[in-house]
Amino acid sequence: MAWQRVHGRHGLPWQGTRDPYRVWLSEVMLQQTQVTTVLRYYGRFLARFPDVQTLAAASLDEVLALWSGLGYYSRARHLHACAQAVVARHGGRFPESAQVLATLPGIGDSTAAAIAAFCFGERRSILDGNVRRVLARWLALDDDLSRPAAQRALWATAQSLIPDDATADAMAAYTQGLMDLGATVCTRTRPRCDACPVAAGCGARAAGAPTAWPRRGRTAPRRTIAWCLPLYVRDDGAWWLQRRPARGIWAGLWAPPVLEDETPLRAWSADAPGRSAQWMAAFTHALTHRDLRLQPVLCRLPLSAADAAAGTAPQAPGVVADQGAWWSPAEALALGLPAPVRSWLQALVSDDAASSSR
Ligand code: SF4
Secondary structure, eight states, X not given: OHHHHHHSOOOOTTSSOOOHHHHHHXXXXXXXXXXXXXXXXXXXXXXXXXSHHHHHHSOHHHHHHHHTTSOOTHHHHHHHHHHHHHHHHHTTOOXXXXXXXXXXXXXXXXXXXXXXXXXXXXXXXXOOHHHHHHHHHHTTOOSOTTSHHHHHHHHHHHHXXXXXXXXXXXXXXXXXXXXXXXXXXXXXXXXXXXXXXXXXXXXXXXXXXXXXXXXXXXXXXXXXXXXXXXXXXXXXXOEEEEEOOSSSTTTTOEESOOBSOXXXXXXXXXXXXXXXXXXXXXXXXEOSSEEEEEEEEEEEOOOOHHHHHHTOOOOOTTOOGGGEEEEOHHHHHTSOOOHHHHHHHHHHHHHHHHHHHO
């Protein structure tokens, strides 16, 4: 705690508040995401959704659109569901205990502990990925932390390590201290043991090999998934986008249809006059455990005025009529889109603007 007060981080926009809404939002955004990235989203999100009631009343699409680019979109869906649960079940006030907080959608034990410690002074230890690494090193723990039993044991240890003088008022400094230690000193690849306030008792340092901890279980080999993304473009410039299924990659977001096999698309474009399919430069987008090899294809198709007025779905590979709709480019860019799809669509709009101004 003393180290945190002098050497820890103090200027982040979600610090110095006991408002559980703000703390919760920052904790969710920071899961598996760098502080520098979250800084670009946090203020914008708060400006649009200043409190839990506003967030609960918003549409999921608007929440996803503001989240676009932060990744791990299930967090945004849980965030929205959690806001609605806080309003419906708790009268718009966040519960004050970690145990009850952890019953809300998307709030795991560590996030619940962080909110309870920061906002309500509960003596509850966090145990996010950074803290797990610090403790595994400090304890020179040889257990495989992917095992649930090892995780339970580490939770109990983390809880038992809370110092006696971490009173309700001091729990924020203790919790922030753990976070800062993991983020700025005991980092994943270059721990700075010489600057570490707990170096004296550290088992990994004593063993002379801090980065040998945490011990790793077997990791699955990285896979690459190849997807072809046909963007169907109507005569009037409208784009056909479909909502992705509620589970899996890009769950709940809007995207062109996804094809795992390009053959039907090649046959479709060769099949009728007026249709065209332009294969654009493919690119790779990294997910946590997989790489997505994306092949964008710009598909133009003529559509009668009557069909356009009725919003008829195109008869084309990958199209599921009741999962999609036609959108003008401006409307589409306001939807919740996966980051690589957004970049591609934005580039199309910029190219169009550039060619029409020539
Ligand atoms: S002494 Fe080194 S390995 Fe141990 S907790 Fe501190 S930074 Fe991490």
